[in-house]
Amino acid sequence: MSKVLMKGNEALAEAAVRAGCRYFFGYPITPQTELPQYLSKRMPEVGGVFLQAESEVAAINMVYGASGAGARVMTSSSSPGISLKAEGISYIAGAELPCVIVNMMRGGPGLGTIQPAQGDYFQATKGGGHGDYKLLVLAPASVQEAVDLTIEAFDLADKYRNPVMILGDGILGQMMEPVEFKLTENNELPVKEWATTGKKGRKKNIINSLYLQAEKFEQHVNRLADKFGEMEAKEQRAETYLADDAEILLAAYGTTSRVCRKAVDMAREEGIKAGLFRPISLWPYPAYALQQVLGRVKGILTVEMSLGQMIEDVRLAVNGKVPVDFYGRVGGMVPTSRDVFDKIVAFREVL
Amino acid sequence: MLEEIIIAGFGGQGVMSMGQLLAYAGMLEDKQVAWIPSYGPEMRGGTANCAVTISDTEISSPLVTEPSVCIVMNKPSLDKFEPTIKTGGLLFVNTSLIDAKPKREDISVYEIPANAIANKIGNSKVANMVMLGAVLEIIKAVEPESILESLRKVLPPQRHNLIPLNAQALQKGAEIVS
Numbered sequence: 168m169s170k171v172l173m174k175g176n177e178a179l180a181e182a183a184v185r186a187g188c189r190y191f192f193g194y195p196i197t198p199q200t201e202l203p204q205y206l207s208k209r210m211p212e213v214g215g216v217f218l219q220a221e222s223e224v225a226a227i228n229m230v231y232g233a234s235g236a237g238a239r240v241m242t243s244s245s246s247p248g249i250s251l252k253a254e255g256i257s258y259i260a261g262a263e264l265p266c267v268i269v270n271m272m273r274g275g276p277g278l279g280t281i282q283p284a285q286g287d288y289f290q291a292t293k294g295g296g297h298g299d300y301k302l303l304v305l306a307p308a309s310v311q312e313a314v315d316l317t318i319e320a321f322d323l324a325d326k327y328r329n330p331v332m333i334l335g336d337g338i339l340g341q342m343m344e345p346v347e348f349k350l351t352e353n354n355e356l357p358v359k360e361w362a363t364t365g366k367k368g369r370k371k372n373i374i375n376s377l378y379l380q381a382e383k384f385e386q387h388v389n390r391l392a393d394k395f396g397e398m399e400a401k402e403q404r405a406e407t408y409l410a411d412d413a414e415i416l417l418a419a420y421g422t423t424s425r426v427c428r429k430a431v432d433m434a435r436e437e438g439i440k441a442g443l444f445r446p447i448s449l450w451p452y453p454a455y456a457l458q459q460v461l462g463r464v465k466g467i468l469t470v471e472m473s474l475g476q477m478i479e480d481v482r483l484a485v486n487g488k489v490p491v492d493f494y495g496r497v498g499g500m501v502p503t504s505r506d507v508f509d510k511i512v513a514f515r516e517v518l
Numbered sequence: 519m520l521e522e523i524i525i526a527g528f529g530g531q532g533v534m535s536m537g538q539l540l541a542y543a544g545m546l547e548d549k550q551v552a553w554i555p556s557y558g559p560e561m562r563g564g565t566a567n568c569a570v571t572i573s574d575t576e577i578s579s580p581l582v583t584e585p586s587v588c589i590v591m592n593k594p595s596l597d598k599f600e601p602t603i604k605t606g607g608l609l610f611v612n613t614s615l616i617d618a619k620p621k622r623e624d625i626s627v628y629e630i631p632a633n634a635i636a637n638k639i640g641n642s643k644v645a646n647m648v649m650l651g652a653v654l655e656i657i658k659a660v661e662p663e664s665i666l667e668s669l670r671k672v673l674p675p676q677r678h679n680l681i682p683l684n685a686q687a688l689q690k691g692a693e694i695v696s
Contacts, residue, residue, distance in 0.1 A: 172542050172551070198557060281557070342580060343538065343553040345545045422581075429579035503583040 651691025
């Protein structure tokens, strides 16, 4: 397969089609609008459905319905739109339904700004909607990785019967990089025996997130907990860069990790032993991988486009073994590699 | 080879497509490439810019904040990006639309009357390609032929009649600096 040059939003949309997604329900919002735009043309070509709903709330409930009927289904939005979808996401997780949700984050709170940000980390990894549920959250750092993780996200969603979120930011959505689609269209998909497809000749299937008897609901939530435990054990993903002999370890995900990788190169040129830890799964947080690279680390600098959200998971993972500092830009501003390099130098002074 | 390029001008001058062609051509030559547009509350007639990275090795950050090459098609872009260029970097100025002289002395400046040359060959719309021809003659990041190959791939067949004009524009731009 040859490479093509594509925007992150469009490449991710094509990846969904390749993964067998044939239903998309969404509502436009910058900086992810190219994703629904692409699918509005592409879905009819493959006999799929593209539907621009009347609101984000409607879109996520259409996802709920399509997923219950056994379809591979996706929705996408950006920060304020994801907040609107939060109730539906909780229902979908409660009813144990698979789907893929894309959030190309922009600056918040409120309507905020349309420029890139990472302020929805807490929302994605620690809740968003109500109740005891978890999303599997994957954070690509390049257009190729966005494609690969999106394809994987559909399989993971089916495997665990749980929503999977692709958490990107405005830059990932808008950026063009070469991509290769290793997967062709029209692959065989797993059979979903639990789906509400009409009960001809079998016992009826029920999709529901309401349990009026507390005893029964506790059993249900405990069963979800077992599933989340399995995800925590099996689905942690991370990548490291020059971390083996690092004394100062940067921790960053998504676009920010690219900025940090360059800062690590700048530091190495100055003889500073810097390295990078890049979580790919944000939930489950790859705590084990982080603990494995602490060997010579004297301090961790967490860099985010937020006021400091992932830093809490870094602190939990290292459990006080090394000092953890923070650098961030907010409101749609992106840290530069030079800024991060300067922080590395300053951090080294105080260690 | 690592070139971090900023291309800036008015909306409509073809700065975004110049950057995309450059990235596309780099990809055809099996180089690592990335293209990022400025996006935001842009105004009609306001400035637009994009960042292109072309490299022989994996690109760490696709964000360009200290460009090695800066191409400015109008005056506001000169004012905005001249201070950001890396020491020893290159600045290409479209003198057809920019009277002001660059102030930096630690960079190399190339003055290209891109619109004037484009008009001379009969179409002011290829001023961006004239500029690109000049840039490639100096930085050699990709072959001009790869740019034309990219055009063949991105243009619909009924527009392929425009390719000879683009080839001529690249050629004229290269002649100015050679």
